[in-house]
Amino acid sequence: MHGGQANGAFVACGPPGFSALTLITLGDHARTILPARGYIADIAGDVWYSASVLASLLLYGLALFFFIFGLMPYRFSLRRHMNEILGCWALTFPNVGWITTTRSLGDIFQIQGFFTFHLIMTILMCITWLVLFIFTVIAICEGRIFKSRREDVIRDIQAEESEGAPAGKTEDSPMIPSSTHHSEGSSRTVTV
Template identity: 25%
Template sequence: MTTTRALARVEHMTCAWFTSCMSLGGISNLLLSRIIDSDPLHRIGIALLILNMLYFVALLLLQVVRFTFTPARVGYTLSHPIECLFVPTIVLAAATILNGLAAVAGREVGSGVRTAFQVAFWGYFAAALVVSVVCYTSVWARAEGSMHHMNPAWVLPVFPLMLCGSVAVAVVPTQTEQSALNIAICGLTCQGLGYTVSCMMYAVLLLRLMTEGFPPARARPGLFMCCGPPAFTIICLLGLAQEMQRILPALPLPSLPASTYETLFISALAASILLWAVAAWFYLVTLAAIAAALLTERRNMQFILAWWAAVFPITGFASATNAIADALDSSPIKILAQIMVVVLAVVFVAIAAAHIHAVATAVIMAEGKDEDRLIDTMHRDAEKVPSAEGERETPPTYPNTPAVSVFRLERKLTA
């Protein structure tokens, strides 16, 4: 492949590629958490963590190449109604690495490592806040979406903030009481914000499904994204509840009765069980949608990067299931969590193979087939363009939609 052809492919290597990095990190963290208590699997988890860090750096370097040596521009990406939603996956991928490093470090760490994790958490929080505000502001300012375009990726800009909760759960055990308390408060606050915004998006998504039906066959695995918010909220609630007895005394309050911690934990457990049902319901609905597509539209099940939603959010679902199993000391639920880990490993390998095949056959990383493609609503500053024929059969949010916005293409090339 010549340099020119290689750069032409890299031009369309969008930020959505970081969903694969998130998924690799999620699998690594599952193995490191010892849901299946096995030393060999734990060592594989460490190896995957190292591989994920290298992969993350490689993706960052390729983005630098993309924005430096191809017509792709940061401004175009941040103003694009699809790719802008995937910019936060860069921060999410970093979160999986931070969680993995904390799992490897354990509770007993030196002062230098403790300080490093503290700085890393607050740095992550700042990055998550900035990315969330910038991406949503950019998308809303251009108003280039519609109910017909609605998809679970709309929630992605708030995901990094929401994962402050699970990052806090990973980092808090390494901290002193006062530092741990501050991190826990921040994590719980961000988790509440993220889950609240996600609930609002659930309402929009359900309205879209009721009025427009399921997404096209190839896009249906993206619905697994809906399992993430309740699952990561469970991880936050139960994880922080287990640390309360150690860190709450750092509050400037009178001594709390011993029953306070038990009450907090039981409340967190009750809320977690309710939230688990939400994640399980979305999981089953998505499985049904994919099964229907396989039966009736198998030829349309072409790989897109949204398929990675079948891995990363479900790693959170598996971890949440394991957390509930530990809280209830339930062997059946523990076995369910272990089965989920095995299934996820198989799904990860299958999607990774499909991803590699899609790159090799130019199904992705090609003009008009990725998250940076032009769609029919991107003519807000240009003349009105009639809708493409067959738009309702193939919503413009998804691949292979005819490009109709010459204005935005010219803007990209001249930026």
């Protein structure tokens, strides 16, 4: 893996991590909702909760597995180009799911190791977020991202003009008038 692919390896941590957290939360609510309705036995909520916690443990393990294997190629393919900074944001959001699940599992099992691991990973995630934020602002200010060369803009405009009518629009389709009007001599836009 190279460049943005290594950053994208962490995206796989998101679905199992957030699913584990969701199952724990649903199971916790099932303990109060199911007995309150009285449709089934009072123990059904506890059974649902227990099954949710066990399924969450499996998904949590899968998320950790993906995280560990996501670290391996990342170590060897770290690029120091500011124009690839946006791909690095894949390090933050997907990992939040399993890190938050770590705290929930610590609350359930009362194991100090979960709390310690959660604290360490939360601090690392906050540092990662802060570093990425600073580098993204620097990249924007230097014009390395969100800025196109003049030649690229002209080429894109010419390509759009040569394509003709936009996709899905035919000669028989009626023209829909714009709901935005520009007042003459003014740079502001008035929406009707």
